[in-house]
Amino acid sequence: MATRRHRSEEKILEAAAALVQEHGYDTTVEMIAEQAGVGVATVYNRFDSKAGLYASVFDRLQPIPTAEAPGDLLTSELVERRLRSLATTLSRHRALALGLQKALSEGPVARLDSLAGPLTAAIEQGQARGDIRSDLEAGEVASLAVTMLLVRVLARNEAPAMSASRVASLLLWGVAGNPQPIARAT
Secondary structure, three states: OOOOHHHHHHHHHHHHHHHHHHHHHHHHHHHHHHHHHHOHHHHHHOOOOOOHHHHHHHHOOOOOOOOOOOOOHHHHHHHHHHHHHHHHHHHHHHHHHHHHHHHHOOOOOOOOOHOOHHHHHHHHHHHHHEEEOOOOOOHHHHHHHHHHHHHHHHHHHOHHHHHHHHHHHHHHHHOOOOOOOOOOOE
């Protein structure tokens, strides 16, 4: 049986998803609370900020990745799959993506770590294999990649797979275990 807290969170997330799709980032916490049938204080008790609420809505929209055995995929393939999944979600829900981008411009989003979770796991796997530098914090690298992907998906009119591929290439070049120097033009 769902707890009262869980039910109110579900109502808030459902209201936020619907309203943001309709009104974009102009959706207020007050509008969300009213549609969910809860008080504004309840929304802020459940979610640390409007940005955290947006990230939580994305969590619900993001498909749960299938578990791959560590030896099944190359690190580059696994990272690109995770980014492609997120790029597809961002492309399908542009109003939410725009809201998340706006929220990121206003300050750090604590819940971004949850959006980046599957990518963090892929990066940690790459670190364990020696494909990715171990001196880097996997969660920070994943959050950076999510932010880069968000900007790219919103700024370019290209297929989500292309956005994911470009971000994966850039990311993996920068964090490779044995990075090759960039050739300088003379």
